Amino acid sequence: MATSTVENYLKQILLLSAGDDALVSMGDLAAALAVVPGTATTMVKSLASDGLVDHHLRHGVRLTAAGRRVALGVLRRHRLIETFLVEVLKMDWTEVHAEAELLEHAISDAVLDRLDALLGHPAADPHGDPIPTRLGKIDAQVYATLATCVVAQPLRIVRVTEQSGEFLQFAERNGLRPGARVRVAERDLAAGLITLKKTSGRTVALSLAAAGNILVAPAR
Amino acid sequence: MATSTVENYLKQILLLSAGDDALVSMGDLAAALAVVPGTATTMVKSLASDGLVDHHLRHGVRLTAAGRRVALGVLRRHRLIETFLVEVLKMDWTEVHAEAELLEHAISDAVLDRLDALLGHPAADPHGDPIPTRLGKIDAQVYATLATCVVAQPLRIVRVTEQSGEFLQFAERNGLRPGARVRVAERDLAAGLITLKKTSGRTVALSLAAAGNILVAPAR
DNA sequence: GGCTTTATTTTGATTAGTCAAATTCTTATC
């Protein structure tokens, strides 16, 4: 069995490689896991010797097929648990991430399958993050963000990446949840500022950096 | 935060001291936790230095008030999780113990309170084990077992101690779950054998040792 | 191309939890 530390490293490498098989740097990996870079190096070497990653010394790390399988399993557990906490236990979508971070390592396949059935085999979690199937298939669709989409067009929010409580609470306060309808009223690149218009008529201002965390599709 | 190892030790000391404040021997504790006796000694010393147990060198260990508080919290989580797995996810009461053994260390108070409410604040888990309240109160009622109760009287099974899959499956196969009605048809102490009669008329034979794991009360 | 800055790796220590085997204490038995 992979320890929860190993599971966290593999999941994080998957998330940082952004779907494709890009190399993940030790610096980024260490920062994401809140450890010192030397710790990440040591751990990655041990993952490599277990055949879970390829370590390109001094250049970065990439999942092997075996490592990717494990990582997708962890991601599936994480996202189904988040969905359960919101849909069944009625918890707030801004607070479930931390809970799932622990539970993802403690739940068995038997329990997970029942949760999945109870929830009706959802395709995405409360943040809009796609849920891998039991076979490890994951929706890789690429979306525009509020920082890159066309201006003025009616949009639908499909996903909020960035799991920090502060950011999610900001999103919730301003009605920027998956499914909400908005359009970009103005994008001032010099000031790094974006102004949204909601269907309610309300406007919301946010930075380019923040806007990059909100994925959108044309409203149909 | 107590590690899950610490939580397991404290919970096990509580279970082995059987409610009262009896000293628990290192041998019993080590066996219950599947570690070597020296390991239990080392761990108990560290628990003692954290003020969670009193270690009477060479005689045994007992929980302090602080240790008991932690242990009751773990027990509450364990039993509420088992109840959830059976009542909501419809899992088998013979297989939920192992699941709860891991989940009990990963679930937060916020999630637990919501589970408790969803289940209607149950007083006992699927095995009939009493669930401590949020304040650490636990039903300490003493029951007779099928090995000690009076013969011929109509009885109701209130609890099945002993969590091993084999034993629980034996109980399930023979309809010996909490709530079931039986009476002791015959108790042969020389042979160490007990014969039960169910309301259906069916008879079940079991050893004195097995009978000691089934707690009963007079059927009202 | 050589020098400087930055990222990565290495080295040496530390903590939690564990086991095997030697040692010491307790208790039962004669």
Added chain:
DNA sequence: GATAAGAATTTGACTAATCAAAATAAAGCC
């Protein structure tokens, strides 16, 4: 009350995960 058996403790060693700080390699810059 001495002794043998059994239980508990101690000692030394090991694994997983981590950090601080020194060493090294890679990139960027003039």
